[in-house]
Each structure stands twice: as C-alpha cells, then as structure tokens.
Amino acid sequence: MITGYNTDVRHGNRVYHVQTEDKGLTNPKVETLIYVGGEILDSYRSAYEDLLVKGKLEEGTLQARMDEQHKSIIRDIKAGKYDATPPDEVEKEAFNDRPLDQAILEFLQREGDVDTLEVVLDQPMKPIFGEAFPLKFKVRLSRSQAPVVAAEVTVKLVSSLKKAVVLEAGKTDGQGVYAAEVKIPPSQPGQCALLVTCAGEQGMDEVKALIRG
Numbered sequence: 001m002i003t004g005y006n007t008d009v010r011h012g013n014r015v016y017h018v019q020t021e022d023k024g025l026t027n028p029k030v031e032t033l034i035y036v037g038g039e040i041l042d043s044y045r046s047a048y049e050d051l052l053v054k055g056k057l058e059e060g061t062l063q064a065r066m067d068e069q070h071k072s073i074i075r076d077i078k079a080g081k082y083d084a085t086p087p088d089e090v091e092k093e094a095f096n097d098r099p100l101d102q103a104i105l106e107f108l109q110r111e112g113d114v115d116t117l118e119v120v121l122d123q124p125m126k127p128i129f130g131e132a133f134p135l136k137f138k139v140r141l142s143r144s145q146a147p148v149v150a151a152e153v154t155v156k157l158v159s160s161l162k163k164a165v166v167l168e169a170g171k172t173d174g175q176g177v178y179a180a181e182v183k184i185p186p187s188q189p190g191q192c193a194l195l196v197t198c199a200g201e202q203g204m205d206e207v208k209a210l211i212r213g
Contacts, residue, residue, distance in 0.1 A: 005070045009077050016041070016077050020070040022062060027120050028052065029207075030066050032073050034082065041082060044073065049124040049209040117151065117202040118142045125209035127194045129187040136179040137207075139172045139198050147176025151200035155182055157211070161190030172198075187213050 004021030017035040028048050034041045046069060051061045076082065120138045127133045135155065139148040155168035165185075172178045182194070197206040 005066065007070070007074060009074055011077050011080075012083060016082065018070060018073055018077070020066055020073070022066065025052070025055065025057075025124075027118070028124060030062075030069050032069055034073065034077070036082075044069070045205075047207040047209070049121070049126070049207065052124040052126075055124060116142050117148055117198065117200050117205050119196065119198050119205045119207050121207065125194060125196075125207065127182070127184050127209060127211045129184055129192075129211055129213050131184055133182045133184050133194070134179075135168070135182050135196070136177070137196070139176045139178065139200070139205075141202060147174075148172060148198075148200050148202060149174055149176055151176070151178075151198050153178045154197045155180070156195045156197070157185065157192060158195045158208075159188060159190045159192045162188070164195070167194075184211060 004019065006020075007018045009016045009018060014036055018032065019035070020030065020032040023029045023031055023045075028051075029045045030048060032044045034043070046065075048062060048065055051057055051065065117139060118141070120140060122136045122138070125133075125135070139151045139153075140146060141148060149172060151172045153168075153170050153172065154166060157165045157167055167184075168180050168182050170178060170180065178198075184194070192211045193208050194211055195206060195208045198204065
C-alpha cells in the first residue's frame with residue numbers, strides 16, 4: 001500500500017480537506033474523499049487493475065495515478081464544482097423524480113453515515129481478446145464487511161469507438177460471490193475495456209480493466 005495524499009484547499013469561504021489513498025492490492029482502487037467541517041462531502045474511487053503485472057505494481061505507476069487523481073479533484077474544487085448549493089436548488093433536488101429511498105440513501109452516502117456496497121476482486125482482472133475470462137469477485141459492505149446477497153451484476157465490453165455490449169449478467173450468491181466465465185470477443189478497433197458494475201440497495205460500485213490483445 002502506497003502512502004497517500006492529504007491537502008487542505010481553501011475556496012470561497014470554505015476549506016476542503018482532500019484525502020487520497022490506495023486501498024491495497026486485494027482491492028486495487030484509488031479512493032479520494034472530500035471533507036468539509038469533518039464530514040464527507042463527496043468521494044471518488046477508480047480501479048487500477050490495468051497497472052498490475054502478475055499481481056505486482058510497476059514502480060511509480062500507482063503513485064503517478066494517485067497524484068493525478070488527487071490533483072484532478074483539487075482542480076474541480078477550485079473550479080467551483082463543490083460550491084455550496086443555493087437553498088432553492090437544494091429544494092429542487094429534494095423533489096425531483098428519484099424515489100424517496102434512493103434520495104435518502106444518496107444523502108447518507110454523501111454524509112458518510114451508511115455502509116456502502118463495494119466490489120472486492122479475488123485477483124486482478126486481465127481479460128484478453130478472443131479468450132474466455134474467469135471472473136470471480138465478492139460484493140460486501142464497506143464498513144461491516146457483510147456480504148451483499150442477490151446484488152445485480154452486469155459485465156460489459158466498452159469501447160472508445162463502439163456502443164457498450166453486455167457480455168454477462170446475473171446476481172451474487174448467498175455468500176455475496178459472483179463467478180462466471182466471460183467470453184471476450186476477438187480483437188476490435190479502438191481502446192476496449194471490461195466494465196463490471198454491481199448494484200444493490202446499498203449503492204453501486206464498478207471495476208474496469210483494459211482488454212489486451
């Protein structure tokens with residue numbers, strides 16, 4: 001696990017604390033949390049399986065990824081992305097078309113008071129064009145570590161030149177585990193990646209890996 005970053009950013013009349021850290025090779029993601037007044041305002045997670053070589057990291061690659069993500073969030077803050085929402089806009093958001101339980105869940109997630117869903121891989125994803133890819137991961141809650149049963153799973157091929165294609169879909173089992181053999185199509189033009197999305201009552205998480213030739 002690589003040492004993370006902590007930066008205080010003053011913008012307008014607020015001070016934002018930005019924290020970026022590596023979640024470790026067993027859950028290869030870079031997580032950035034934005035705090036205001038000691039409370040979580042927003043969070044961002046990105047997978048880095050594409051940086052792993054035989055389960056190990058090449059020196060400096062993850063540090064550079066973390067650095068760029070951390071700086072990107074700071075740029076967003078300075079650009080006004082997290083400026084305080086005017087009261088009338090807050091009221092509009094509260095009475096939009098989202099179901100009430102979804103709106104409440106999103107609010108609690110922003111406040112950091114809820115156990116959110118996360119995908120934990122057994123091993124880094126390394127899909128190859130034209131080959132069957134054994135996919136297995138566990139879906140659990142981030143705080144309690146309890147398994148998430150019957151979570152909706154979708155596996156897609158996403159491309160920089162074509163529309164996304166669903167390769168597999170299903171649900172996690174009684175232990176919160178999802179296992180399938182995904183058939184990767186032959187090589188295609190453009191940059192392609194395997195995108196795994198998992199959703200449940202506790203939220204949504206996704207992991208992505210570039211498909212190699």
